[in-house]
Amino acid sequence: MRKHLIIALALCAGVCIMIRPAxxxxxxxxxLEGCLExxxxxxxxxxxxxxxxxxSGLYRIALRPLTLPLSRLLRLPEELCAVFLLSNIGGYPVGARLLTGLVKSGRLDRRDAxxxxxxxxxxxxxxxxxxAGLQVFGSAAAGGVIFAACFSASLLTAIVVCRxxxxxxxxxxxxCADLSAxxxxxxxxxxxxVMYTVCTMSAAFAAVTAVLNVFGVTGLAGWLLGGLGLGDNSERLLPALLDVTRVRELVPGGISASLCAAALSFGGVCVLLQVTALTGGxxxxxxxxxxxVPAALVSGLLSVPAGKFAAAAEAYSANTEPAGRLFSVNAGLSVCVLIMAGILILSVGKKSDNILE
Structure with missing residues (x-):
């Protein structure tokens, strides 16, 4: 049954590509523009x-003022407390990358990971x-509140899971610390x-979302969610739950701050698949x-104060530069980063092959 469903979905996607390529x-x-910018x-x-x-092992020193009390709260080794902090500061792929490395080295049990x-x-x-902060609400303070809500939800999850x-x-x-080149x-x-995996998965899910939009799935989801008081975000929520980078397309107003926090805490199907790829089973x-699900609910509840900052930012938006331009960067620089990263990956791979030979 599952095989036939996958074949049917693949055929539908193929038909959509042929009839709606634009x-x-x-x-x-x-x-891709969102990834670059x-x-x-x-x-x-x-x-x-x-x-x-x-x-390098520097995290044991750099994060010790935080890991020492956190270790007592979570009943975890300080090294794992540092992994927790790095994971919630560095972004979604970091935790998967660090925990996978500890499992591969034999230092961490699979079930504990x-x-x-x-x-x-x-x-x-x-x-x-x-x-969420600048592009949606035009307020860095609102984004800070949303991040604090997501981090608090992760901390509460850690307390439950670890204790x-x-x-x-x-x-x-x-x-010992390794400070070598x-x-x-x-x-x-x-x-x-990690960036290669993130960007390619994001592009793939953009195509998936476009297919769903062509077949009216996005519109249907928006109609079903319309009765929940989501306003203009009714049709924008499903794409954000599929690919978290689409959070930037949400519009302020109502419970939009809670929606942003919940979507960011959930991470989206795209990010979950990225984590699956990074952990390698x-x-x-x-x-x-x-x-x-519970983490998203907690984040949504804790982010309610962000709406006040958003309202204040909207009141003064006439005298400030648009949020999109505030956070805009030169996409050419990101292209250069990708090119140099590709060269680095190839060179490191060749070096490893030579060592093995």
Whole structure:
């Protein structure tokens, strides 16, 4: 049954590509522009920094003022508390990347990694403030409140997950700090691979959303959600739940702040598939999927004050520069970053092959 359903969906997508190529190409183009102007500038540096801090061992020193009290609260080793912090500051892919590395090294049990994935999953402040804050509400303060709501939901999830059941431990001793150039280059390579996965998945889901729009699924979802008082966001919510970068298309008003926070905490189907690809099946993601619904609800409730900042920003919008321009960057720079990242990946791959030979 599942096989036949997949075949039917693939045929429908193929027909849509042939009869409505303009809509699909436009959606993919818009998604790539969003990656170049929003996603890469917001996530790449944070991802590289998080990986480098973890690989080099510097996070034990840099984050110790925070990990020490957090370790007592969560009943976790300080190293895993640092992973929790890096995951919720660096962006969605960081937690999957760091936990997978610990599992591969044999230091973390697969079941414990599955539990930790429930809370080591979140959007970084740069992405939240840039999309939900500036692009939707025109207010960095509103974005800050939404990020605080999402982080608080992750912290509450961590308290429940880590203090319930058996304590989570790390095996093996801490290694010495590695400040070599090879460690830095490897961190950039890892961050580049993450960005490649994020951008390609985002483009693919843009095409999926366009197909759903052609067949009227998006309009149907908007009609069904129209009775919930979502206003103009009725038809915008489904695309945001599929691809979290589409949060930037939500419009302010009503409960839009809660919708943004809930969608960002959920992460979207696209991000969940990215996490699946990054973990490579090293541990189960079922606990993560189960935890997303309550985490999204908590984030939505805690983000209600963001609406006040949004209203204040709207009152003074006539005297300020549009939010889109405030967060706009040179897309050419992001293209250069992608090209250099590709060259780096190829060079590192060739170097590894030569070493193996």
């Amino acid at each position: 809509e699909l190409s436009g959606a993919v183009r818009s998604s 929003v996603v890469i500038p917001a996530l790449f540096a944070f991802t590289v920094l998080a990986v480098y801090l973890q690989r 599955s539990r930790l994935m429930c809370c080591c999953y979140g959007s970084g402040p740069s992405f939240v403030i840039g999309t 319930a059941g058996k304590p989570i431990h790390l095996s093996g001793s801490e290694t 090879d460690c830095f280059i490897a961190s950039i390579d890892s961050g580049a691979r 090293k541990f189960s993601l079922r606990p993560l999927l189960i935890s997303r």
